[in-house]
Amino acid sequence: MIKATSSNAANKAFLYQSCRINAALDVISGRWKALIIIHISEAQNRFSLLKAVLAPVSDQTLGRQLKELESSKLITKTIIAEVPVRVDYHLTEKGKALLPILQDLSEWNDR
Amino acid sequence: MIKATSSNAANKAFLYQSCRINAALDVISGRWKALIIIHISEAQNRFSLLKAVLAPVSDQTLGRQLKELESSKLITKTIIAEVPVRVDYHLTEKGKALLPILQDLSEWNDR
DNA sequence: CAGAATCCCTTGGGATACTG
């Protein structure tokens, strides 16, 4: 039959085809993603810095969200082979283009 | 101890306090909400009409999303006591203000 | 017509421990 199991994926596909907005929302709807993007834009671009400002997040979750943002092409990851290894995150052009939209959203909700 | 159980709500509270964006994202991150808002703005503002354009959605889920949008003050619900009862949905000012932002998001993702 | 009630399953996110 394949009913309950496939409907979830099928519905998702339907949404993607219906409107590009759904794809866009998917990209930014991770629980911490918007905040991660904002902090990276403000030079909080190291794993430990992010962990500090996003205090209650777990390593696992933070790592997952970063990986997803990277595969969505919103951020890039640069590994620097220093003594204690260091990793810098930076926004891509697409990531930067999202900032004013997030700003609009924030103002929208304040009204 | 209250650990695993309370952390979810605690993290959510943290996000809300950190930035207004999280509250805004919460409002529009239901799976069908963006599409519902768009269709209502285009006069597909009846339950059955919405169900038709959002083909694979279930009654239950559609009803839930509508109720959430209503309590977020994005749409209003008007019950008209005709022979087969009829219900009209309309966007509030806040709901209308969201449309251009959704448009921006859509264009952003197309780049 | 427009839902509410009930039940079930997938998924996102969290806790903890371990690694290059």
Place this chain on the structure above:
DNA sequence: CAGTATCCCAAGGGATTCTG
């Protein structure tokens, strides 16, 4: 320092059935 591996739980969504 910057993660990954495992395991687990709550919540969002979906299917189906029933109602004013």
